[in-house]
Amino acid sequence: MKIRNGFVSNSSSSSFICEICGDSVVGYDSHPTDLGMEFCENGHLFCKGHLGKIEKEITYKEDDCWYGGEAVTEDCCPVCTLKDIDDSLALHYYLYKNKIKKQSILDEMRSKFKNLGEIIEYLKE
Amino acid sequence: MERLADWDSWKKLGETVNMKIRNGFVSNSSSSSFICEICGDARSGWDASPSDVDMEMCEHYHYFCSEHINDRDDIIRVDSPEFGECVSAESCPICNLLDIRESDLLEYCLKKLGTTESKTKAEIKEKFSNMQELRTYLKGKR
Numbered sequence: 001m002k003i004r005n006g007f008v009s010n011s012s013s014s015s016f017i018c019e020i021c022g023d024s025v026v027g028y029d030s031h032p033t034d035l036g037m038e039f040c041e042n043g044h045l046f047c048k049g050h051l052g053k054i055e056k057e058i059t060y061k062e063d064d065c066w067y068g069g070e071a072v073t074e075d076c077c078p079v080c081t082l083k084d085i086d087d088s089l090a091l092h093y094y095l096y097k098n099k100i101k102k103q104s105i106l107d108e109m110r111s112k113f114k115n116l117g118e119i120i121e122y123l124k125e
Numbered sequence: 126m127e128r129l130a131d132w133d134s135w136k137k138l139g140e141t142v143n144m145k146i147r148n149g150f151v152s153n154s155s156s157s158s159f160i161c162e163i164c165g166d167a168r169s170g171w172d173a174s175p176s177d178v179d180m181e182m183c184e185h186y187h188y189f190c191s192e193h194i195n196d197r198d199d200i201i202r203v204d205s206p207e208f209g210e211c212v213s214a215e216s217c218p219i220c221n222l223l224d225i226r227e228s229d230l231l232e233y234c235l236k237k238l239g240t241t242e243s244k245t246k247a248e249i250k251e252k253f254s255n256m257q258e259l260r261t262y263l264k265g266k267r
Contacts, residue, residue: 080256082255
């Protein structure tokens with residue numbers, strides 16, 4: 001969850017980024033729910049629409065994070081329940097499972113390719 | 126460094142994966158969010174261009190915070206027909222692999238192993254019932 005506040009004086013702007021689809025919304029003095037976002041008790045932030053993947057009634061609990069208000073319980077959160085797994089997590093799983101150090105893969109990529117275009121061509125092959 | 130070819134692929138990549146922008150929830154005004162593809166920081170502004178919020182965009186539509194460019198005096202800029210002046214591929218930390226995004230790293234690893242993203246994610250879902258179990262596994266506590 002990446003949030004940056006306050007680029008306008010006398011006002012507070014916040015960006016909220018969905019951890020599932022990467023969509024972002026911006027508002028002044030806004031709570032995530034004002035902008036169609038939800039957050040869970042473990043702090044995952046996501047668009048409300050992603051709750052559609054949870055095949056049961058969504059439950060909420062009072063949360064004491066800085067957003068305040070009702071947080072989706074972890075058993076209904078699409079991130080906590082692994083309904084949606086982001087690339088970063090999948091990458092860490094892959095590296096751990098195969099006992100590979102991230103730095104060694106980065107070094108390998110930099111030695112094999114001169115730029116991102118070459119990587120894209122390689123991935124297309 | 127060679128000029129990067131296959132503009133359409135770059136553009137598609139920018140539109141579908143990297144460039145996350147949402148415009149306009151306030152009438153008579155246009156808000157834009159720019160998300161750094163390197164550190165994930167988000168910056169937003171009303172009627173803002175990336176440079177207004179200390180972000181840069183390269184000619185292949187990669188967005189990143191200005192501070193990710195080490196020596197700003199050496200930046201090469203080019204004119205984009207759509208967006209005006211932007212950072213050249215030669216000066217972009219993503220294009221020239223100074224910073225490799227996790228999504229590219231994952232794709233590379235999966236190809237190397239001969240598997241796919243969907244198979245990997247399905248395997249995770251099969252092995253773990255929730256995020257806590259997965260995190261415990263990744264910490265090596267099992």
